[in-house]
Amino acid sequence: MATQGQLYKRRGHALPPSSVQLTLSALATATPPQTIMLSLIRLPRVFTINQIPKVFHEDGIISGYRHPRSSATDCILSLFQLTNETLNIWTHFLPTWYFLWKLGSVVLMQSAWRDSFTWPLVIYLLSCCIYPLASSCAHTFSTMSARARHICFFFDYGALSFYSLGSAIIYSAYVFPDKWVNGSFHRCYIPIAVFNTVVCTGLACYSRLGLPFLQCNHDTIKRFPECQSPKFSKVIRVVAFAYPCLFDNIPLFYRVFLCVGDGCTDNDTNLLHYNHIALAFLTGFLFATHLPERLAPGSFDFIGHSHQLFHVCGVLGTHFQMKAVEQDMVTRRPWLLEHSIPITLSNSVGAALLCVVVNLTIIILFSLPLLSAPAYKDKTCGRSPQKASAKLCPCC
Numbered sequence: 403m404a405t406q407g408q409l410y411k412r413r414g415h416a417l418p419p420s421s422v423q424l425t426l427s428a429l430a431t432a433t434p435p436q437t438i439m440l441s442l443i444r445l446p447r448v449f450t451i452n453q454i455p456k457v458f459h460e461d462g463i464i465s466g467y468r469h470p471r472s473s474a475t476d477c478i479l480s481l482f483q484l485t486n487e488t489l490n491i492w493t494h495f496l497p498t499w500y501f502l503w504k505l506g507s508v509v510l511m512q513s514a515w516r517d518s519f520t521w522p523l524v525i526y527l528l529s530c531c532i533y534p535l536a537s538s539c540a541h542t543f544s545t546m547s548a549r550a551r552h553i554c555f556f557f558d559y560g561a562l563s564f565y566s567l568g569s570a571i572i573y574s575a576y577v578f579p580d581k582w583v584n585g586s587f588h589r590c591y592i593p594i595a596v597f598n599t600v601v602c603t604g605l606a607c608y609s610r611l612g613l614p615f616l617q618c619n620h621d622t623i624k625r626f627p628e629c630q631s632p633k634f635s636k637v638i639r640v641v642a643f644a645y646p647c648l649f650d651n652i653p654l655f656y657r658v659f660l661c662v663g664d665g666c667t668d669n670d671t672n673l674l675h676y677n678h679i680a681l682a683f684l685t686g687f688l689f690a691t692h693l694p695e696r697l698a699p700g701s702f703d704f705i706g707h708s709h710q711l712f713h714v715c716g717v718l719g720t721h722f723q724m725k726a727v728e729q730d731m732v733t734r735r736p737w738l739l740e741h742s743i744p745i746t747l748s749n750s751v752g753a754a755l756l757c758v759v760v761n762l763t764i765i766i767l768f769s770l771p772l773l774s775a776p777a778y779k780d781k782t783c784g785r786s787p788q789k790a791s792a793k794l795c796p797c798c
């Protein structure tokens with residue numbers, strides 16, 4: 403039978419086994435019949451910021467990093483081990499099931515396919531399932547390699563972009579204030595929202611590596627990565643998500659903050675909308691500021707750092723948004739059916755499909771230069787975290 407060291411090397415790591423593995427090894431020696439079982443239970447070792455390439459660094463997070471060339475199995479095992487990504491994964495993986503349950507109940511119990519008035523809600527709930535699922539997958543598998551990390555987060559951005567369109571589609575259907583219903587802005591609203599998703603995904607992907615093939619391709623190091631201009635990159639990414647979000651909320655902001663007189667749709671639902679708006683701003687604030695870990699680097703590596711709080715606030719915001727929209731949908735249904743733009747395939751399912759196709763195209767375009775990179779580059783950098791730091795990405 404292979405020794406611990408041989409097994410470790412086979413998995414592509416050059417580092418000594420972690421303390422957990424040593425303990426398991428000692429136990430296995432003491433009880434031979436359990437040796438095989440125990441040697442199979444190996445929790446991957448975690449590293450500090452100085453042991454991994456810069457492309458994996460997170461602001462204010464000092465420890466708890468997974469191996470930068472983790473196997474898929476190690477990534478899945480890390481779900482059950484405390485690393486700096488564990489709560490990032492779970493805070494989006496569990497809500498995915500909540501939103502899936504909501505989607506299932508609408509589709510199955512309300513016979514949504516027969517009632518076009520509920521189509522926007524179905525699309526929105528689908529987007530609410532996709533964005534946390536894509537995010538939890540991205541956080542799980544982002545340490546398989548540098549290029550896997552970029553591609554994982556390209557999909558994460560695409561899913562967030564689709565969620566912003568899902569929000570626009572339900573706002574158009576159920577949330578627009580009476581005054582604006584069927585006006586010129588209302589008629590242009592969804593086409594502009596579709597266009598915004600292209601801007602959002604394109605800018606967010608651009609913020610990681612620059613333009614595909616021009617600034618980022620497999621044989622040039624003249625990249626525009628976040629490791630060269632991290633602040634500028636971050637600003638672009640914040641703008642990429644804030645801009646479509648602010649645009650989507652124009653009718654809601656007008657309704658709850660600015661509108662006076664008749665036709666403002668001032669009903670009980672506004673309280674739920676306020677909760678959603680407050681959480682949305684808090685979510686954006688956490689994403690942009692990296693608080694609290696920026697104030698005390700290393701103190702929130704595992705629990706309480708801004709990305710976890712960002713996930714939690716985002717999901718709570720989505721929950722209140724969903725409740726508010728459902729209430730608007732029920733209470734305003736007769737009036738909207740009579741006065742609003744009819745809900746058709748083109749302004750609901752069609753817009754969503756167009757968004758998916760265009761966004762997938764953008765993601766593929768940004769991923770192609772990474773996928774066509776010579777495989778050896780990634781491999782040679784993967785023997786140990788320290789070597790990876792020097793070779794994986796020359797600009798990092």
Ligand SMILES: [Zn+2]
Nearest residue numbers: 490537709713
């Ligand atoms: Zn995340």
